[in-house]
Structures are given as C-alpha cells and as structure tokens.
Amino acid sequence: MTTRTPPRAPATGTGRPPAPAHPATAVRRAVVRQVRRGTVVVAVLSGGLTAFVAHEYASTVSGAIGVGSLTALAENPAIRTLFGPPLALDDPGGFTVWRTGTVVAVLAGVWAALAGTRVTRGEEESGRADLLLAGRVRQVTLVRTALDVLLGAGAVVGVAVTAGVWAAGTAVPGAVLFGALVGGTAMAGGALGVLTGQLLTERRAASGLAVAVLLAGLLARMVGDGVPALSWLQWLSPFGLLGRVAPYAHDRWAPLLVLGVLVAAPAVLAAVLAGARDVGTGRWRGRDRARPPSRLLRSLPGLAVQRTRRPAATWSLGVAAYFLLIGLLATAMLDFLRDNPVFAQMAAAAGFARLASVEGYAASLFGLLAVPVGAFAAARVAALAADETASRLTLLYSRPVGRVRWAGWEAAVAAAGAVLVAAAAGVATWAGASWVGAGLGPGAALGGALSVLPVALLCLGAALLALGWAPSAVLPVGVLPAAGGYLLLVLADSFGWPAWVRGLSPFAHLAAVPAEPLDVAGAVGMVVVALALAAAGLAGYARRDLRG
Amino acid sequence: MAESATPVLLDSLGKRFGATAAVTDLSLAVPAGEVFGFLGPNGAGKSTTIRLLLGLLRPTTGRAEVFGDPAGDVERAHRHLAYVPADVALWPSLTGQECLELLAGVGPGTDRGYRDELVERFALDVGKRARTYSTGNRQKVALVAAFATRAPLLVLDEPTSGLDPLMEREFRRCLAEAAERGQTVFLSSHALAEVEAVCTRVGILRAGRLVEVAGLAELRRLRRSEVTVSLARPAPELERLAGLPGVADVRWTTPLEVTLALTGPPGPVLRALGGADVLRLDVREPSLEEIFLDYYGRAAA
Numbered sequence: 001m002t003t004r005t006p007p008r009a010p011a012t013g014t015g016r017p018p019a020p021a022h023p024a025t026a027v028r029r030a031v032v033r034q035v036r037r038g039t040v041v042v043a044v045l046s047g048g049l050t051a052f053v054a055h056e057y058a059s060t061v062s063g064a065i066g067v068g069s070l071t072a073l074a075e076n077p078a079i080r081t082l083f084g085p086p087l088a089l090d091d092p093g094g095f096t097v098w099r100t101g102t103v104v105a106v107l108a109g110v111w112a113a114l115a116g117t118r119v120t121r122g123e124e125e126s127g128r129a130d131l132l133l134a135g136r137v138r139q140v141t142l143v144r145t146a147l148d149v150l151l152g153a154g155a156v157v158g159v160a161v162t163a164g165v166w167a168a169g170t171a172v173p174g175a176v177l178f179g180a181l182v183g184g185t186a187m188a189g190g191a192l193g194v195l196t197g198q199l200l201t202e203r204r205a206a207s208g209l210a211v212a213v214l215l216a217g218l219l220a221r222m223v224g225d226g227v228p229a230l231s232w233l234q235w236l237s238p239f240g241l242l243g244r245v246a247p248y249a250h251d252r253w254a255p256l257l258v259l260g261v262l263v264a265a266p267a268v269l270a271a272v273l274a275g276a277r278d279v280g281t282g283r284w285r286g287r288d289r290a291r292p293p294s295r296l297l298r299s300l301p302g303l304a305v306q307r308t309r310r311p312a313a314t315w316s317l318g319v320a321a322y323f324l325l326i327g328l329l330a331t332a333m334l335d336f337l338r339d340n341p342v343f344a345q346m347a348a349a350a351g352f353a354r355l356a357s358v359e360g361y362a363a364s365l366f367g368l369l370a371v372p373v374g375a376f377a378a379a380r381v382a383a384l385a386a387d388e389t390a391s392r393l394t395l396l397y398s399r400p401v402g403r404v405r406w407a408g409w410e411a412a413v414a415a416a417g418a419v420l421v422a423a424a425a426g427v428a429t430w431a432g433a434s435w436v437g438a439g440l441g442p443g444a445a446l447g448g449a450l451s452v453l454p455v456a457l458l459c460l461g462a463a464l465l466a467l468g469w470a471p472s473a474v475l476p477v478g479v480l481p482a483a484g485g486y487l488l489l490v491l492a493d494s495f496g497w498p499a500w501v502r503g504l505s506p507f508a509h510l511a512a513v514p515a516e517p518l519d520v521a522g523a524v525g526m527v528v529v530a531l532a533l534a535a536a537g538l539a540g541y542a543r544r545d546l547r548g
Numbered sequence: 549m550a551e552s553a554t555p556v557l558l559d560s561l562g563k564r565f566g567a568t569a570a571v572t573d574l575s576l577a578v579p580a581g582e583v584f585g586f587l588g589p590n591g592a593g594k595s596t597t598i599r600l601l602l603g604l605l606r607p608t609t610g611r612a613e614v615f616g617d618p619a620g621d622v623e624r625a626h627r628h629l630a631y632v633p634a635d636v637a638l639w640p641s642l643t644g645q646e647c648l649e650l651l652a653g654v655g656p657g658t659d660r661g662y663r664d665e666l667v668e669r670f671a672l673d674v675g676k677r678a679r680t681y682s683t684g685n686r687q688k689v690a691l692v693a694a695f696a697t698r699a700p701l702l703v704l705d706e707p708t709s710g711l712d713p714l715m716e717r718e719f720r721r722c723l724a725e726a727a728e729r730g731q732t733v734f735l736s737s738h739a740l741a742e743v744e745a746v747c748t749r750v751g752i753l754r755a756g757r758l759v760e761v762a763g764l765a766e767l768r769r770l771r772r773s774e775v776t777v778s779l780a781r782p783a784p785e786l787e788r789l790a791g792l793p794g795v796a797d798v799r800w801t802t803p804l805e806v807t808l809a810l811t812g813p814p815g816p817v818l819r820a821l822g823g824a825d826v827l828r829l830d831v832r833e834p835s836l837e838e839i840f841l842d843y844y845g846r847a848a849a
Contacts, residue, residue, distance in 0.1 A: 017659045020652070023653060026649075026650055026653025026654045029650075034639075127635060128638065128639060130599075130602075130633055131633065132651075132654050133603075134626060134630070134633075135655045136622065136627055136655070136656060137626075138622050139622075280599075280604065285566065
C-alpha cells in the first residue's frame with residue numbers, strides 16, 4: 001500500500017496529457033443532454049396536437065362555415081382579441097392555426113424560456129457551472145452554447161409542427177410558416193430565458209421574469225388585435241406575428257424577419273452581458289441585507305404566508321390584467337353575437353355556450369380562469385418539492401416539525417392564495433365591464449370567478465398526490481386537472497366525443513356561474529376528490545424518503 | 549507554455565460586493581512546486597479569493613495571474629490548473645463516469661490511465677448516477693477529475709471536508725505525489741492537521757486581508773513554545789523565571805514542576821535553570837492550531 005507512488009511525470013510541463021482540442025464540444029453535449037427530453041416531449045405534443053386538430057377538422061367541421069360569416073368573424077374585435085384573428089377557417093390548416101396556434105406557441109415559448117433559465121442560471125445557482133468554468137471554458141462560451149442548443153431545440157419543435165400539419169394534408173407554404181412561427185416563438189422564449197438568467201441571480205426569479213415577459217407579449221397581442229389604433233403592438237411579440245404572417249390565409253414571409261429580430265435581440269444581449277459579470281450573480285444584484293426581519297418568520301404558518309405572498313400577488317396581477325380586458329370587451333362581444341347567431345352556435349360547440357348574455361359571456365371566460373388558478377396552486381406545491389430537492393427542508397425537518405404539518409400549512413396557504421387570485425380576476429372583470437357599461441354586477445362577477453375554485457383545489461390535490469408518490473412530476477401532474485381537463489372538454493365538444501369521455505373533465509361538472517346557479521353537487525364532488533387526493537398524497541409524503 | 553512564470557500571483561487584489569469588502573488589497577505569490585496552505589476563519593474571504601483566482605469573480609481592484617496568464621482569460625489560465633470546490637454539485641442524472649468524461653472534455657488534458665487508478669484508490673463507484681452520491685462521493689469525483697489532469701497548479705477549496713479518514717489519507721498521498729512531480733498546490737482548508745502535514749508555507753486571511761504569510765517553521769519560531777521543567781527537589785530561586793525576557797504564563801503545577809510559555813531565544817531560561825537540579829526538560833512547539841487560535845484570539849480581542 002505504501003509503494004504506489006507512480007513516477008510518471010518527473011517535472012511540470014513534461015509528460016502531461018494533451019488538452020482536448022475543443023472543450024466547447026463537451027459543454028455542448030452536456031447542454032443537449034439536459035434539454036433533449038423536454039424538446040422531444042414539447043415537439044411531440046405540439047406536432048401531435050396540431051396534426052390531430054387539422055385531421056379532425058377535415059373529417060367533421062369542414063365546409064360548415066360560409067364566406068360571409070367568415071368576414072364578420074374576422075372583423076369583430078372581441079373575437080380577434082380572445083382567439084386571435086380568425087383567418088381561412090374554411091381550410092383545415094387555417095382552422096388549426098386559429099384554434100391551436102396561440103396555445104402551442106405559448107407552450108413552446110414558455111417551455112423554452114424555462115429551459116433557458118435552467119441551463120444557465122440553474123447550473124450557476126447549483127454550483128455545477130463552477131466545475132465547467134474551472135476548465136478551459138469561458139462564461140461567454142457557456143452562454144453561447146446554451147443559446148445554440150436552445151435555438152436548435154426551438155427549430156426541432158417548429159419542424160415537428162410543420163411535419164404534423166403537413167402530414168394532416170394541409171398546404172405546404174402554410175405548414176412551413178406555421179412551423180416557423182411556433183419554432184421561432186420557442187427560440188425567442190429560449191433566448192429570453194438565457195437573457196433573464198444573465199440579469200437575475202435566482203433561477204426562480206429569472207424564470208418568472210422570462211415567462212412574465214412572454215405573457216405580457218400575449219396580452220399585447222390581444223390588445224393589438226382588439227383595438228385598431230394599437231395594432232402595432234402585434235409586432236412586439238411572436239404571438240402577434242402569428243396574425244401578421246397569417247399561415248394558410250395570406251402566407252406572408254416578411255414578418256418572419258421581425259421574428260428573427262425578436263430571437264436575435266435577447267440572444268445577442270445575453271451573450272454580451274455574459275462577458276461582463278461575476279459568475280454566480282446576475283447583472284441586477286438584489287440587496288444583501290434586507291429591512292428589519294419579517295415578523296412572519298417565527299412560525300410555520302407565517303413562513304408559508306411569507307413564501308406565498310409574492311407569487312400570489314404576481315399571479316393576481318397577471319390574471320387581473322387579462323380579465324380587465326375581458327370585462328372591457330364585454331359589450332363588443334355581445335353585439336357581435338347578437339348580429340351573427342351562426343357564431344353563437346359555433347362558439348357553443350367550441351366550449352363557449354351562452355355567450356349571448358353578459359353573464360353567459362363572463363361565465364364562459366371564467367372557465368378559462370381555472371387554468372391559471374390551478375397552475376398557481378400546483379406551482380406552490382412544486383416549490384415545496386424544489387425546496388426538498390435543494391436540501392432546504394433538511395434543517396426544517398431536523399426540528400420537531402412533521403412533514404405533514406409543514407406540507408399541510410403550505411397547501412392551506414396555497415389554497416388561500418388561489419382564492420385571492422380568483423377574486424382578483426372577478427374584481428377586474430367587474431371593473432372592466434362596468435367601465436363599458438355592460439351591466440355585470442360585482443356579486444355576479446366575484447361569484448363566477450370563485451366558482452372555479454373546486455378545479456383549482458383538484459389541481460392542489462393532484463399536486464400533493466404527486467408530492468407523495470411521484471415528487472419529480474409535481475407540476476405536470478398538478479396542472480393536469482385544469483389544463484388537461486380544459487383541453488379534453490374543448491376537444492370533446494368540438495368533435496362530438498361520447499359523454500363519458502367529456503365527463504372525465506372537471507369542467508363538465510362546473511356550472512356556468514353567474515349565468516346558471518352553482519352546481520353544488522359537482523362542486524362538492526370535486527372538493528371531496530381533491531381532499532382524497534391530498535390525503536393520499538400527504539400519507540405518501542409522510543412515509544417516503546426525503547430527497548436532497 | 550509560460551510555465552516558468554509564477555503559478556499564483558495576486559497583486560493588490562480586492563473585491564467588493566456592494567458595501568461589503570470581501571477581499572482587500574491582497575498580494576501573494578506562490579512559487580512553482582510549493583504546497584501553499586490558505587487559512588482563515590469562516591467568511592474571511594478564502595473562497596472569494598479562490599473564485600477571483602479562477603476568474604469566476606471579477607476583481608474590483610488589482611489583478612490575479614495563473615502562470616503569467618490573467619485570471620480573467622480563462623481559456624489560457626485554466627490550461628494550467630485543476631479545481632476542487634468545497635461543496636461539489638454534480639449533474640444528478642449523469643453517472644460518475646459521465647461527469648468525469650465531461651470534466652475531462654473541458655479540462656486541461658486528462659491522463660486516463662492515472663484517472664482509472666485514482667478511481668480505484670478512492671474506491672469510487674463511477675457507474676452510479678450522481679444523485680445517489682453522498683457529499684464525500686461527490687467530492688471524490690471532483691478530486692479524481694482534478695488529480696487526473698496533472699495540471700501544474702491544483703486549486704483545492706476545502707477538498708476533504710466530506711472524506712473519511714481512509715480517503716483523507718489517500719488524498720494526502722495524492723497530494724504528496726503531486727508535490728513530488730513538481731505540481732504547485734493552493735490548498736484552502738480548515739483541517740489544520742492536514743495543512744500542517746502537507747503544506748510548506750501558509751497564508752492567514754482575516755476579514756479579507758492577508759495578515760501573515762510564512763513558512764511553517766518560521767511561524768513556529770515567531771510563536772511561543774511551551775516549556776515544562778521537572779525538578780528533582782524544590783528550587784525557590786526559580787521564582788525569578790517570571791521576570792525573564794520572553795517568558796509568560798509561569799505556572800507551578802506542583803513544587804517540583806513548572807510550565808511556562810517562551811517566545812524568542814531560550815538562552816536566559818536555560819541559564820536560569822543551570823543552577824537547579826533539572827530532571828527533565830520538555831519543549832513543545834505550538835501546533836498550527838494554537839498558532840491559528842492565537843491569531844483569531846487577537847482578532848476577537
């Protein structure tokens with residue numbers, strides 16, 4: 001054991017193994033490895049969903065809409081605002097772009113933004129970047145490699161969409177343009193994520209900023225579509241450019257140049273910023289010492305409130321901005337549907353029944369509210385799971401604190417936060433509708449908004465179930481009841497699927513409050529299921545090994 | 549390669565984080581082949597200095613060079629060095645082997661034969677995913693990756709905090725081999741016994757300033773040693789020991805035994821003892837820990 005000293009290299013400089021020629025290649029392989037699974041999932045989802053809708057359209061809806069009706073639809077500001085400009089609805093491709101374009105673009109863009117912050121800021125935050133940067137890799141190289149890989153991943157998603165709609169039998173130029181737009185949105189999201197990763201020191205904050213900028217772009221698109229004087233806003237986001245390019249209708253290529261700028265600008269800025277900052281901290285450093293210590297941080301419920309209040313405020317603000325717009329559009333939408341009964345029927349088939357009264361209009365759109373409120377609740381449980389993985393709970397749980405107690409407090413405060421987010425939407429809708437004199441009462445607006453809470457509680461329950469039994473999948477499982485359920489209902493209504501399939505969606509058990517009275521049995525049923533899921537989840541959480 | 553240049557050269561290096569000065573006016577040169585110990589209490593700025601040396605942080609003032617290459621130019625500077633962080637984070641989904649391959653891919657050239665040997669010596673199961681590794685095992689991955697490069701400079705930031713005594717012994721052997729090969733080592737550590745065993749020179753950092761740089765022997769000479777005298781019979785004339793230059797803390801444990809702290813040359817004490825019937829004389833050099841506590845104690849005072 002003592003004579004193992006190998007006399008390989010007698011002195012420095014001689015006998016050293018040669019350095020690998022391209023250290024950036026190793027970094028590139030590592031980044032590809034980190035994003036490849038997500039890329040495949042998003043590509044398959046995007047391509048699959050668009051191909052599916054285009055295919056279903058061809059076999060069921062085709063030919064049901066006349067040219068005159070199309071014109072009326074295209075000219076209405078409310079329709080344009082909410083669903084994007086309806087163009088070429090008589091074409092399976094055009095219908096697919098209108099129906100799925102925004103959803104798929106948001107999915108691809110948000111995923112890419114989160115991946116962008118993960119491979120840059122996340123790697124730095126965890127200290128893994130230090131290991132690579134101690135090699136012959138510059139910080140700028142690391143950031144540039146992340147950008148390259150994410151742009152490539154965006155291209156893969158775009159190609160998947162093009163291949164999907166093309167395989168469903170739509171025209172080639174439209175398919176290529178649609179794919180380019182979705183791919184470009186993913187690229188812009190990825191570049192944005194890398195950029196916010198350079199600006200902020202915490203991954204969570206960087207992700208939040210990137211997603212907020214993307215969704216602000218979506219809101220700008222909606223305003224730009226609804227208000228002719230502000231139509232220039234469409235040029236500011238990839239979502240607005242979808243209408244400018246108008247695949248299958250006008251097939252314009254020039255707006256893709258603007259999309260190129262939306263991708264290149266954050267990418268170049270990120271690469272420039274990467275060269276001029278300390279590793280481990282963002283360009284915008286927060287204060288190291290805060291104001292007097294928070295009084296909340298003296299008890300478990302206080303800690304839960306302290307951790308939840310900022311996300312709850314942010315989500316409330318975002319949701320309120322959207323529903324203020326919904327309220328402001330109320331009269332325009334009602335006038336349109338009164339003049340065009342064909343579309344009232346069509347909208348009913350697409351999951352927007354009873355649009356003809358202001359209560360019905362509000363109720364239909366409050367259905368959408370369940371998705372962000374449910375996502376908020378699921379995200380809070382996902383934050384709990386992330387704390388665990390990062391070993392931040394180890395100290396807490398080394399005190400006399402039971403896991404069920406802490407998770408229970410987190411869940412209870414998240415539920416209270418969900419009530420706040422929903423209430424913010426109700427108040428905003430009422431404010432908007434009152435402004436245009438649509439005649440929606442504050443009680444009706446608030447009641448309608450709060451009526452979606454059972455679905456949000458289902459999300460919370462599902463997230464807790466995942467926390468107990470599949471802790472790496474808390475967020476996807478948690479948003480499933482809301483996002484998946486909504487999609488299921490829309491598809492079932494659009495294509496006339498059997499009632500039992502439709503009944504699987506929580507939204508099938510949600511009454512259109514305030515147009516209808518609350519479906520008490522449905523609400524109670526969902527709350528019971530939510531409680532059962534939560535109980536099963538907490539039982540698993542108490543029992544399983546703690547990670548991290 | 550400019551490997552005749554100084555491996556580590558810090559020149560008036562300073563780093564501020566907002567209003568906090570983490571490192572102030574730090575100048576230090578570590579010559580080739582030296583095993584340099586970098587000591588200091590928590591928060592003294594050791595890791596900040598190392599991150600400045602690695603170019604991970606940008607200095608507010610001054611400069612850092614690795615073998616003559618500016619620390620900010622990492623593609624050149626990092627051809628000469630390998631690094632082990634205090635808290636090793638790995639990619640949870642990669643296996644140990646994959647982590648090693650990745651680090652070899654970006655590193656300054658890796659001796660794969662030696663790496664395989666190191667994996668054996670550190671008893672590392674490289675087939676497992678990094679998420680299954682304990683702190684010590686993650687540290688082993690970083691150590692194996694660093695030693696296997698044979699880089700002329702090893703920058704080690706508390707590299708053994710998670711290792712068991714067996715592995716720590718293996719680490720010391722690797723360090724000795726590295727020193728034998730002429731590699732320079734910059735070791736930050738709280739394990740003073742380890743520093744004492746492997747380092748030839750140490751620097752002590754306090755509140756962002758370098759308060760002492762000296763060889764271990766020199767440090768000891770400057771510090772006081774503990775002298776214990778056992779007598780065959782009582783010698784009242786030794787009461788005057790307390791008045792001799794460099795003597796402090798005279799304590800008579802029994803009438804036949806006295807201990808005292810001695811700084812500087814021992815001549816006056818030896819002359820004083822000459823008349824007494826001394827059975828046994830014990831001179832104990834201070835351990836690094838005592839020297840260290842002496843520095844910290846003064847800081848606290």
